[in-house]
Amino acid sequence: MPEGQTAAGAFTDYTDANASGVSWGAIFAGAAAAAALSLILVILGFGLGLSAVSPWANNGASATTIGMSTILWIAFTQIAASGLGGYLAGRLRVKWANVHGDEVYFRDTAHGFFAWAVASLATAAFFTSAVGSVLSGGIPAGAAAAHTATTAATSAATTAATTAATTATTNRGEQDSGPTGYFVDTLFRSPQGGSDAMAAASRQEAAKIFANDLRSGGLSPEDSQYLSQVVAKRTGLSQADAEKRVNDTYAKFSKAINDAETAAKEAADKARKAAAYSALWMFVALLCGAFVASLCATFGGSQRDRSDFSGRRTI
Structure with a gap:
C-alpha cells in the first residue's frame, strides 16, 4: 500500500497534518485591529471624562460618578476591542483540512486569546510611552484626580500623600512659614502692638518649647508656667490670663498639627484603596476581554469554515 494511503484508498494530507496550527x-491582524479600536475608545473616554469635569464647585459630575463611568468605559473598551480582534483572528486564519472539529474549536479559541494578548501588550507599551505622556500633560490637575482609575495617576497620588504624612510627622512643631509661626505670634499679641529684638527672641524660644513639648506628648507644667511669665511680661496680661492664653494656644496648635497629619494619612489611605480597586477592576476588564476575544474567534472561525474559496456557502 502506498505511503499516505488508507485502507479505503483515500490519501491523507500529511502536509496539513504536520503544519503549524497557528496563523500568526x-x-x-486581529491584534492590530483590537489595539487601534482600543486607542480610539480610550481617547474618546478621556474626552468625555474631561467634558464632565468642571473647575467650579457644585458643577459637573462628581468624583464617584466619574470613577464609575471610567470603570464601565474601560470594561466596554476591552470587550469591544477584544471581540473585534478575536473575530478577525478567527475569520482570517487558514482553513484546516482533515482536522477534527474539537481541534478546530481549540485552535480558534487559542487564536482569539493570542490576538487579545498581543493587542494588550502593544496597547500597554504604547500608552506607557508616547500617548501616556501626551494625555497626562493635557489633563488638568482636577481631571487627573478624578481619573484615579489609571495606574500612574493613582501611584503618584499615593506617593504624594505618603510623603506629606511623613513630612508632617518628622517636622511637626518646627517654626516656619506654616501654622507654628502663627500660633506663636498669638501668644504675644498686645493692644499696643509693635515688636522688638527681645520679642523676636521670645517668639523663637516659645516656638522651640512648643516643638519639644509636642514631640513629648503635651505641654509640661514647667514650660507652661515659664511661657506664661514671658507672655505676661511682653503683653501686660495678668499671670492667670497669660497662663490661660498659653494653654489655649498650645491646645489649638497641637490640634492643628494632628488634624494635618490625620488628613494626610486619610488621603494616603484613600489613594491606596483607589489603587487597589483600580487594579481589581482592570483585572476583571482584562479577563472579560480575553474571554470575549476567544469566544468571538470561534464564531469567526466557524463562519470561515462554512465558506469555500469561491465565496459560496457550504452546507
Missing part, C-alpha cells in the same frame, strides 16, 4: 498573520 491572522493573529497580528
